Amino acid sequence: MLKVLDTLFQITPALSPKLKTVAKLILDNPNAVATTSMRALAKQAGVTPPTMIRLAKKLGFDSYNKFKQVFQSAINDPSFESRASLVQQSSEAEGLPQVIHDLAKSGQSNIQHFYQNLDLQEVIKAADLIINASSVYVVAAGGVHWMAAYLQYVGIMAVPHLRVPLASGMDLVEGLISIGKDDVVLTLAYSPYAKQSIEASEFALSRGARMIYLTDSKAAPLASEADVLLLQKTASPLFYPSMVSVVSAIETLITVIVARSDEKVIKAISDHEEIRKNSIYLP
Numbered sequence: 001m002l003k004v005l006d007t008l009f010q011i012t013p014a015l016s017p018k019l020k021t022v023a024k025l026i027l028d029n030p031n032a033v034a035t036t037s038m039r040a041l042a043k044q045a046g047v048t049p050p051t052m053i054r055l056a057k058k059l060g061f062d063s064y065n066k067f068k069q070v071f072q073s074a075i076n077d078p079s080f081e082s083r084a085s086l087v088q089q090s091s092e093a094e095g096l097p098q099v100i101h102d103l104a105k106s107g108q109s110n111i112q113h114f115y116q117n118l119d120l121q122e123v124i125k126a127a128d129l130i131i132n133a134s135s136v137y138v139v140a141a142g143g144v145h146w147m148a149a150y151l152q153y154v155g156i157m158a159v160p161h162l163r164v165p166l167a168s169g170m171d172l173v174e175g176l177i178s179i180g181k182d183d184v185v186l187t188l189a190y191s192p193y194a195k196q197s198i199e200a201s202e203f204a205l206s207r208g209a210r211m212i213y214l215t216d217s218k219a220a221p222l223a224s225e226a227d228v229l230l231l232q233k234t235a236s237p238l239f240y241p242s243m244v245s246v247v248s249a250i251e252t253l254i255t256v257i258v259a260r261s262d263e264k265v266i267k268a269i270s271d272h273e274e275i276r277k278n279s280i281y282l283p
Helices: 002-014 017-028 031-035 038-045 049-058 064-075 080-094 096-116 120-132 142-158 195-206 244-260 263-279
Strands: 136-139 184-188 210-215 228-231
Touching (some): 017 038, 031 038, 031 064, 080 096, 120 210, 136 195, 210 244, 244 263
Parallel strands (some): 136 184, 210 228
């Protein structure tokens, strides 16, 4: 389903007004394709059923039914519980070494995909937005909330104006209460997308903040609103998405920030290092 949504996102600007209306409706609520009849969805979009069929054919499907089946299959994907059971079954059938091999291969593939498709100019744009912002607020909830703590520990060395509301125990929206047009929100959200992250990002955008978005699809919620969109694959043979390429994306962004900053960032990193030597690290 994500591939279809990515393609739809890419072709939407070139579509006719009626097809564009349908495309935006589907991008905003893709599950509706699986759960709503074609006629009902057409009525909701204010178009006729033949318009729905034309859009499906634009995306390479022979019929609207085949287009709909892709979305129905996505909804019926195995649950985390089912995927965990498959891990156990694979371990019993193929042996644990093979399961670990598949996991490593998947992680390597995700990292390779990120770097092969990396648009360095977009990373530079993101780095410059962060460097020049008054404050940078990290939004990362749900399965990626620990990334907020990682960014607080590593990122703050190079970005002293970094703010991590969730790490301080605040509600995300409350933590963004002072955000404004001179600030940047750095959002991390991956399927299944955390409601708290999306709502907080919407709030930041409503206040005029710029948005840097690390996610897994151009069809992710709010992807079209981002100033910079950096994509990572999270495919995994495990029961939960893999985050290895996300860590690579964060490390790449921090590296570019340091490379494009002035000598003050070196002093800031040195100060943090000295403090941590005395208070955190073993001698």
